Amino acid sequence: MDHAYLTPLILAIIATATxxxxxxxxxxxxxxxxxxxxxxxxxxxxGAVSGFVTAKLTGSMxxxxxxxxxxxxxMSALFxxxxxxLLANQVASGLALTIFGVGLSALVGANWVGQPIDPLPVxxxxxxxxxxxxxxxxxxxxxxxxxxxxxxxxxxxxxxRTKAGLILRAVGDAHDSxxxxxxxxxxxxxxxxxxxxxxxxxxxxxxxxxxxxxxxxNMSAGRGWIALALIVFATWRPGRVLIGAYLFGAIAILQLxxxxxxxxxxxxxxxxxxxxxxxLVLVIISRDAVRIRLNAPACIGKAFHPAA
Amino acid sequence: xxxxxxxxxxxxxxxxMAAMGVARAEELKVGFVYVGPVGDYGWTFRxxxxxxxxxxxxxxxxxxxxxxxxxxxxxxxRVIRQMAASGNKLIFTTSFGFMNPTVxxxxxxxxxxxxxxxxxxxxxxxxxxxxRFYEGRAIIGHIAGRLSKTGVVGYIxxxxxxxxxxxxNAFTIALRKVNPEAKVKVIWVNTWYxxxxxxxxxxxxxxxxxxxxxxxxxxxxPLQVAEKRGVKGFGQASDMIKFAPKSQLTAIVDNWNxxxxxxxxxxxxxxxKSEATWAGIKPGMVKMAPYTNMPADVKAEAEALQAKxxxxxxxxxxxxxxxxxxxxxxxxxxxxxxKTLATMDYxxxxxDDKLKK
Numbered sequence: 001m002d003h004a005y006l007t008p009l010i011l012a013i014i015a016t017a018t019x020x021x022x023x024x025x026x027x028x029x030x031x032x033x034x035x036x037x038x039x040x041x042x043x044x045x046x047g048a049v050s051g052f053v054t055a056k057l058t059g060s061m062x063x064x065x066x067x068x069x070x071x072x073x074x075m076s077a078l079f080x081x082x083x084x085x086l087l088a089n090q091v092a093s094g095l096a097l098t099i100f101g102v103g104l105s106a107l108v109g110a111n112w113v114g115q116p117i118d119p120l121p122v123x124x125x126x127x128x129x130x131x132x133x134x135x136x137x138x139x140x141x142x143x144x145x146x147x148x149x150x151x152x153x154x155x156x157x158x159x160x161r162t163k164a165g166l167i168l169r170a171v172g173d174a175h176d177s178x179x180x181x182x183x184x185x186x187x188x189x190x191x192x193x194x195x196x197x198x199x200x201x202x203x204x205x206x207x208x209x210x211x212x213x214x215x216x217x218n219m220s221a222g223r224g225w226i227a228l229a230l231i232v233f234a235t236w237r238p239g240r241v242l243i244g245a246y247l248f249g250a251i252a253i254l255q256l257x258x259x260x261x262x263x264x265x266x267x268x269x270x271x272x273x274x275x276x277x278x279x280l281v282l283v284i285i286s287r288d289a290v291r292i293r294l295n296a297p298a299c300i301g302k303a304f305h306p307a308a
Numbered sequence: 309x310x311x312x313x314x315x316x317x318x319x320x321x322x323x324x325m326a327a328m329g330v331a332r333a334e335e336l337k338v339g340f341v342y343v344g345p346v347g348d349y350g351w352t353f354r355x356x357x358x359x360x361x362x363x364x365x366x367x368x369x370x371x372x373x374x375x376x377x378x379x380x381x382x383x384x385x386r387v388i389r390q391m392a393a394s395g396n397k398l399i400f401t402t403s404f405g406f407m408n409p410t411v412x413x414x415x416x417x418x419x420x421x422x423x424x425x426x427x428x429x430x431x432x433x434x435x436x437x438x439x440r441f442y443e444g445r446a447i448i449g450h451i452a453g454r455l456s457k458t459g460v461v462g463y464i465x466x467x468x469x470x471x472x473x474x475x476x477n478a479f480t481i482a483l484r485k486v487n488p489e490a491k492v493k494v495i496w497v498n499t500w501y502x503x504x505x506x507x508x509x510x511x512x513x514x515x516x517x518x519x520x521x522x523x524x525x526x527x528x529x530p531l532q533v534a535e536k537r538g539v540k541g542f543g544q545a546s547d548m549i550k551f552a553p554k555s556q557l558t559a560i561v562d563n564w565n566x567x568x569x570x571x572x573x574x575x576x577x578x579x580x581k582s583e584a585t586w587a588g589i590k591p592g593m594v595k596m597a598p599y600t601n602m603p604a605d606v607k608a609e610a611e612a613l614q615a616k617x618x619x620x621x622x623x624x625x626x627x628x629x630x631x632x633x634x635x636x637x638x639x640x641x642x643x644x645x646x647k648t649l650a651t652m653d654y655x656x657x658x659x660d661d662k663l664k665k
Contacts, residue, residue: 005515012511016504106347113347116532116551212503212529214551217347219527221502252505256512259495260462262660271498 007136009253014137014145015211017249019044019203019220021148023227024234024241025155026199030076031231032159033192034172034299035083038094040200041224042101043075047204049109052117052215061120065143065205072201073194075101080193084186087303098224106217119213120144144206149242151199156238168192172297175304185304200224233278235285236295244281251277336576338362339396340374341387343403348501350526350545351562352376355402355425358564365569369576380405385412392417398575400568401425404469410434421580423571426471428650430582437567440588441471442478442649443617444560444596445522446624448542449479450613451557451599452520453486454606455540462513463494464506464523464530468663472524474652476659478624479522482613484658493518494661503529514539520557531556540601547597558610559597566592586646590618625649630657 023040030037051068055061075097082093120142122129128139159165170178171188179185207223208215226248234240255270263270340359344352359372373396378387384406391399392413400423401410407427414422414434422434430436452461461483465472480492493516495509502525510521510530514537521541523530528551534541535552543549543559567585574580587593596614599607616622627638632655638644655663 008511008515012508012515016508019504106345110347113353114349114528114546114550116528207504212507212527212532214503214528214532216349216501216503216527217345218501219503221499221504223504253508253512256495256497256509257516259661260493260512260516260518262493262662264662268496268498271496 009257010137011140012253013246013249014141015249016252017245018145018148019206019211019223020227020230020248021152021242021245022144022203022206023200023224024230024245025148025151025238026196026203027227028231028234028236028238028241029155029159029168030192030196031300032172032236032297033168033189034175034297034302034304035080035189035193035196036090036094036301037076037079037083037097037193037196038091038228039075039079039097039101039224040196040203040227041220041222042098042105043072043197043200044101044204044207044220044224045105045218046075046101046108047072047201048208048219049105049112049204049215050201051205052208053108053112055117055209056112056115061209064209065120065202068201068205069198070201072197072199072204074197076193076197076200077190079197080190083303084189084193087305090301090303102218109215109217112215113217115214117209117213120209142210144202144210147202152238152242159238169297172299175299175302179304179306185306189304200227203227229278233281233285236297247277334369336366336370336398336572337394337396338370338372338572339391339399340372341378341384341391341399341401341403341406342374342376343378343380343405344501344526345377346374348526349528349548350501352402354545354562355400355564358568359400361565362568362572366572366576370572378406382409385409388413389416392420397421398423398572398580421571421575428584430584432582435571435582435584437585437587439562439564439593440586440624441560441562441594442474442624443588444594445475445478446482446617446622447596447610447613448522448558448560449482450486451542451602451606451610452479452522453483453490454609455557455602456483456487456490456520458517458519459487459490460517460519461490461492462510462516462518462521463492464509464513464521464525465494465496466500466525467498468496470650470652473655473663474649475524477652477656480656480658481625481629491658491660494659497525499525501526503527506530507533510534510541511537528552543597549597549600554601556597557601558599561595561597563593563595588617589614590620631655632657632659632662 047068050071051064054067055064079093079097082088083090123143124139129135167183171185175185230244233244251273255273342352346352346356363372375387378384388409398421402425404426410422410424411429414431424436426438427436483490497505497509506525506527507529510533519539521530521534523544528548531541531548531552535555540557541555543556545562547559549556599610623643625644627642628640629638631637
């Protein structure tokens with residue numbers, strides 16, 4: 001396999017993995033604080049449509065990304081209000097957020113279907129991307145792709161190397177204890193939820209501004225749920241979230257290449273591969289229950305009653 | 309599951325609104341049941357364009373309602389029955405999977421006329437209609453044969469049903485009439501609509517040497533990839549030239565407008581009869597977007613082929629045709645009949661893929 005074939009392959013894998021990585025990075029922080037937000041799909045779609053519409057109206061990609069992030073945050077604030085302030089069931093609220101986001105994004109985007117847009121520009125000058133071998137792989141990307149790497153590294157550093165990260169994990173593991181020593185559990189969780197919403201919104205913007213530069217109803221096509229599965233797959237570890245996103249992207253792309261190359265394997269089976277791999281890894285990881293419990297936030301999905 | 313809930317709510321609200329609105333005496337109520345969202349810019353989008361055309365054709369005389377994203381299954385029956393019960397006199401159900409629910413409801417509402425797209429079951433008040441999209445695929449196959457330099461053409465396919473297999477075959481036959489060495493690489497994405505996955509499939513095909521991309525999925529994403537990578541492609545369902553001004557050669561456009569208007573008129577003047585319609589380029593149910601990004605001689609050939617397909621001088625499945633094993637399935641001078649076409653489950657020679665049965 002020469003690099004003329006390999007380079008576009010790697011680029012395709014990066015494009016497939018980036019939205020998953022962005023959304024999963026946000027959700028990782030949310031879940032580490034003990035909040036399970038199942039609304040990623042809805043937040044992504046809202047981010048996608050608001051990013052697209054803003055870019056169309058203002059012509060500014062910066063504003064488009066800001067709008068997508070803020071829309072994701074607004075959606076997650078709605079969830080936070082229901083689940084953290086009113087103490088509604090997190091699973092139900094998250095599902096409702098997805099349903100709401102699917103519908104609202106379709107409504108908002110109804111007049112924007114079938115319009116093209118110039119994609120988010122590549123960050124570095126074109127000359128760098130023309131460098132042999134490493135050029136396209138390292139320098140031919142947009143801001144969001146680099147952000148996805150920066151964000152996952154930043155989240156690792158934040159969670160395991162800062163005091164704020166320690167507090168966040170404490171809130172996620174034992175909210176009563178954290179509360180007892182004086183930390184504002186709801187505030188920490190709300191902020192973590194907002195971060196998750198922002199990243200989901202940006203993941204959506206990646207879809208409508210980079211991956212397939214257009215708006216179409218339900219264009220995320222289940223990627224929000226995959227991001228959610230990635231967290232469990234990664235047993236709540238940032239490094240594994242990164243690996244998982246790229247593994248998933250790689251299998252998704254390679255199965256298409258296998259079909260194109262005429263491998264005599266049923267297409268349905270190849271389409272199944274990414275999900276099969278997820279299940280397989282889950283099974284392997286689950287054999288060691290202790291290691292999961294080490295990383296899984298103990299209070300995930302549990303409502304916090306300060307009085308209790 | 310999640311979306312079912314929304315759709316149900318939507319259906320209930322719509323039905324409620326329809327029931328409350330008192331139609332004027334002469335106003336004909338026409339209902340549409342869609343399988344996808346109207347914003348898909350593909351299959352459902354085109355049906356909705358035709359719905360609007362019906363409203364525009366009979367101003368003040370027709371009131372249309374629609375329910376979108378109806379799942380093929382028990383939901384469909386409820387939605388269709390609700391449509392019939394709320395006073396719609398003509399109901400279009402626009403997906404193959406709505407067949408049995410439509411038949412069931414049609415029996416319960418003999419005074420309501422039903423129209424089911426792409427199915428084959430008819431009753432006294434239930435017609436079927438479909439379009440011969442394969443005629444359009446013969447034209448794009450010809451163009452691909454003339455323009456491909458690598459001799460490898462990529463084809464993004466959705467599900468292995470006769471409609472899609474027929475399209476691949478019509479495309480391949482026309483392609484190899486022009487370039488007998490050319491091959492069609494097929495990638496099945498197992499979805500009608502997932503822009504990201506369709507784009508990935510297009511990238512994979514281009515990476516494997518395809519310099520022309522055809523698709524039987526609904527989003528403009530593959531064309532966007534073609535545009536970016538500097539290869540050519542064809543639009544699907546709608547004219548997608550806006551997404552690929554330098555890359556789209558033409559598009560096979562679904563045009564339900566004349567049929568929907570004619571059938572609405574037939575109900576109005578009482579001439580509606582249950583019939584089976586399978587129309588192609590000739591009455592304009594299948595239209596071709598303007599031929600662009602190709603030399604004048606190829607354009608002229610495409611236009612000539614389109615005229616011959618319309619007049620019946622050329623059939624997309626004219627013999628001799630060989631299947632993948634090299635066995636002749638149609639002799640020279642004959643063409644495949646509609647029954648064989650409707651149930652097509654094998655590839656013709658030149659398709660670089662194996663069909664699992």
